[in-house]
Amino acid sequence: MEETIQHFYNQEERLSFIIDYLKLNVKDIANLWGVQSNYVSKLREQTHGSLKPMHLYAFVGAYKIPFKIFDNKVKTSTDVIKILEEMKREKIKKLFKQDENFLKNIQGDWYAYFYPSNKFADIYRIKTTINADGTVIDQNNNWGKLLIGTNQSLIVKEASNSKNLITIVFDNHKVAYGMFHFSLVSKRNHIPREMFNFGFFSRQEIETEKVKEILGEKEKIQLKMLCEFEEGIAEYVEMYG
Numbered sequence: 001m002e003e004t005i006q007h008f009y010n011q012e013e014r015l016s017f018i019i020d021y022l023k024l025n026v027k028d029i030a031n032l033w034g035v036q037s038n039y040v041s042k043l044r045e046q047t048h049g050s051l052k053p054m055h056l057y058a059f060v061g062a063y064k065i066p067f068k069i070f071d072n073k074v075k076t077s078t079d080v081i082k083i084l085e086e087m088k089r090e091k092i093k094k095l096f097k098q099d100e101n102f103l104k105n106i107q108g109d110w111y112a113y114f115y116p117s118n119k120f121a122d123i124y125r126i127k128t129t130i131n132a133d134g135t136v137i138d139q140n141n142n143w144g145k146l147l148i149g150t151n152q153s154l155i156v157k158e159a160s161n162s163k164n165l166i167t168i169v170f171d172n173h174k175v176a177y178g179m180f181h182f183s184l185v186s187k188r189n190h191i192p193r194e195m196f197n198f199g200f201f202s203r204q205e206i207e208t209e210k211v212k213e214i215l216g217e218k219e220k221i222q223l224k225m226l227c228e229f230e231e232g233i234a235e236y237v238e239m240y241g
Contacts, residue, residue, distance in 0.1 A: 006077035011051045011070055016044035017077055018065065021084060032062050064091075096147040096154075103148065106175050107132050112168075113211045114199025115218045117188040123211050128201070130155075142166065162187060170201070178203040188224065196223040 008014050019026065030037040033055050043050055060067050068074070069083045112126045128138040136144040136155055144157030144166070155168040164187040174180035184197040198221040200214065215221060 008075055008077075008080075010047055010049060011056065012043060012046045012049075014070055014074065014080060015051060015056075015059070017080055018069070018084070019044070021081065022063070024063065029059065032058055096149060099148045102153075102172060102175070103132070103134060103146070106130055106146070106153075108203075110201040110203060111205055112138070112182075112199055112201055113206065113215065114184060114197045115215065115222050117191075117195050117222075117224065123208050123215075124199075125205070125208075125211070148172070159187070164192075193227070193230065194225045197221065 006013075006017060008017070018024070019029070026040045027037050030040050033040070056070060059065070060070070064087070066083055066087060069080055074080060074083070107130045110128045110130065112124070112128050114124050116122075116124050126138050126140065128136060130136050130146055134146045134148075136146055136157060138157070141160045142157045143160070144155055147154045147156065149172070151172060152169055153172055155166075155170075157166040157168075158164070159166060166184065166186040168182045168184050170180055170182040179200060179202045181198060181200045184199055186195055186197075187193065188195045198215075206214075
């Protein structure tokens with residue numbers, strides 16, 4: 001069923017529509033303005049220019065909303081939605097960025113340490129190289145890319161044999177210490193089910209016994225997806241999907 005197009009005749013109506021469309025919390029807006037929540041609720045019902053300019057500027061600034069959305073030329077909900085959706089697309093484009101200083105600090109060789117899925121295998125120590133262009137390759141010939149975020153970054157690699165993805169997430173500010181922890185999600189070897197690991201990168205090679213001391217007990221930093229979980233999903237889909 002096609003949604004009814006709303007026509008706007010004042011700023012309050014535009015504000016009210018944006019709050020609903022973006023599912024914003026009225027209490028958060030009230031805190032931003034330094035008023036009570038009922039003030040915001042009543043304001044949304046007004047039709048005679050009650051929205052104060054200082055509140056309008058604070059609103060668009062806090063929620064990164066284009067100011068042009070409150071222009072009198074924006075007359076319908078269709079116009080507002082078009083601007084808001086374009087804003088969302090721009091945010092997605094900016095999710096990862098070029099940060100030459102960070103890339104300069106992190107490029108070079110690192111050693112990744114974490115527990116393997118196989119209980120008979122020893123600690124993994126995988127030499128990983130981050131290149132100046134942000135590409136990544138490890139000693140097992142798994143290629144990937146470094147994606148830089150504001151506070152955290154992500155390495156995505158494709159396993160050379162299975163072609164499954166390996167993802168590694170870490171905090172940017174800890175890279176400067178030359179040793180930092182990460183969280184890793186991958187498929188288990190020979191078993192097509194996911195596994196979660198905590199591990200760490202180091203600029204230097206570290207003795208195995210020291211690595212074990214740093215990592216701690218395997219059961220506390222590794223989680224394997226159980227077969228029963230996957231079967232539960234399959235059975236639910238079979239019954240209700």
